[in-house]
Amino acid sequence: MTLPNAQTIRHMVVFDLKHPRESAAARQFLEDGRRMLTSIPTVRNFGAYDQISAKNDYAYGFSMDFASQADYDAYNDHPAHMQFVRERWETEVTRFLEIDFRLPTDPKGEDQQ
Amino acid sequence: MTLPNAQTIRHMVVFDLKHPRESAAARQFLEDGRRMLTSIPTVRNFGAYDQISAKNDYAYGFSMDFASQADYDAYNDHPAHMQFVRERWETEVTRFLEIDFRLPTDPKGEDQQ
Numbered sequence: 001m002t003l004p005n006a007q008t009i010r011h012m013v014v015f016d017l018k019h020p021r022e023s024a025a026a027r028q029f030l031e032d033g034r035r036m037l038t039s040i041p042t043v044r045n046f047g048a049y050d051q052i053s054a055k056n057d058y059a060y061g062f063s064m065d066f067a068s069q070a071d072y073d074a075y076n077d078h079p080a081h082m083q084f085v086r087e088r089w090e091t092e093v094t095r096f097l098e099i100d101f102r103l104p105t106d107p108k109g110e111d112q113q
Numbered sequence: 114m115t116l117p118n119a120q121t122i123r124h125m126v127v128f129d130l131k132h133p134r135e136s137a138a139a140r141q142f143l144e145d146g147r148r149m150l151t152s153i154p155t156v157r158n159f160g161a162y163d164q165i166s167a168k169n170d171y172a173y174g175f176s177m178d179f180a181s182q183a184d185y186d187a188y189n190d191h192p193a194h195m196q197f198v199r200e201r202w203e204t205e206v207t208r209f210l211e212i213d214f215r216l217p218t219d220p221k222g223e224d225q226q
Contacts, residue, residue, distance in 0.1 A: 001114035002160040002176075009165070010176075014212055030217065047115040049214035052122070061214050063115075063123075099127055099212075101162035101174050104143065 001045070006103045009066045011075075014051050014058035015096035021059055029092055033062060036084045042071035058097065114158070119216045122179045124188075127164050127171035128209035134172055142205055146175060149197045155184035171210065 003010055019025035030048040038046045044065040051058045066072040075081055116123055132138035143161040151159045157178040164171045179185040188194055 002158050003162070010162075011166075012212075027217065045115050047214070048217070049116070049123075050217050051212060052215050053124075053211050053213035055211040058212070061212065063214065098166050098168040099125075099164060099171070099174065100166035101160070101176065102165050104140065104161070104163050 003065070003101065003103050006105065007068045008102070009069065009072055010063065010101040011066060011072065012061060012063045012099045012101070013096050014056070014061045014099070016057070016059050016094045017092050018094050019092065025092075026060075029088065030060065032088060033084065036080050036088075037062070037064065037075075039080050040075050040078045042066055042074045042078075058095075116178070116214065116216050119218065120181045121215070122182065122185050123176065123214040124179060124185065125174060125176045125212045125214070126209050127169070127174045127212070129170070129172050129207045130205050131207050132205065138205075139173075142201065143173065145201060146197065149193050149201075150175070150177065150188075152193050153188050153191045155179055155187045155191075171208075 017026050017029055019029065034046060034048045037043055044067065045063070047061075047063045049061040049063065051061045064075075066075065130139050130142055132142065147159060147161045150156055157180065158176070160174075160176045162174040162176065164174045177188075179188065
């Protein structure tokens with residue numbers, strides 16, 4: 001889905017893990033991330049992905065949508081997010097890049113199909 | 114929307130333009146990109162976005178979905194894509210990073226909500 005309106009934010013992070021690709025530990029991290037982060041009420045359309053472009057070196061990605069900046073803030077401050085960051089992210093992720101997409105103010109920036 | 118199945122690929126690129134942010138030339142680039150790339154039949158769910166995370170320096174993003182690697186290849190080889198790259202991307206984009214998401218083989222990596 002394209003983003004429905006100019007308030008919605010798609011938050012993504014691409015990252016590497018200390019675990020080997022395809023390992024059970026890597027798959028468990030993605031699954032635990034999904035479980036813990038989707039427990040936060042403001043998280044919409046969560047996806048845990050393999051990053052497969054050969055043009056960058058990141059191995060995985062998370063994607064989620066927030067209906068507003070307030071919903072995004074509520075996620076950042078939520079105990080489940082803080083627990084995930086402290087217990088898993090900071091101990092298993094070796095590098096990452098965060099990316100946030102929002103529609104331009106000019107609605108022509110978005111395809112309406 | 115989360116990706117519907119393990120064949121679908123979400124192709125994204127974050128980038129900077131030589132034009133100032135919020136300028137008419139920047140907005141025109143996003144609009145022309147939308148128009149030219151959505152003319153390619155295999156492009157689904159196209160979005161042209163502002164990149165708003167303060168944790169990276171990219172200003173814009175395109176996102177599109179392909180139903181399969183074959184659809185992705187058809188896009189790469191399509192004359193409209195090659196024209197856009199040659200006439201606009203190579204002359205107006207100053208730096209970029211491509212990212213592709215695909216569901217892990219293990220379907221538990223994806224939230225089914």
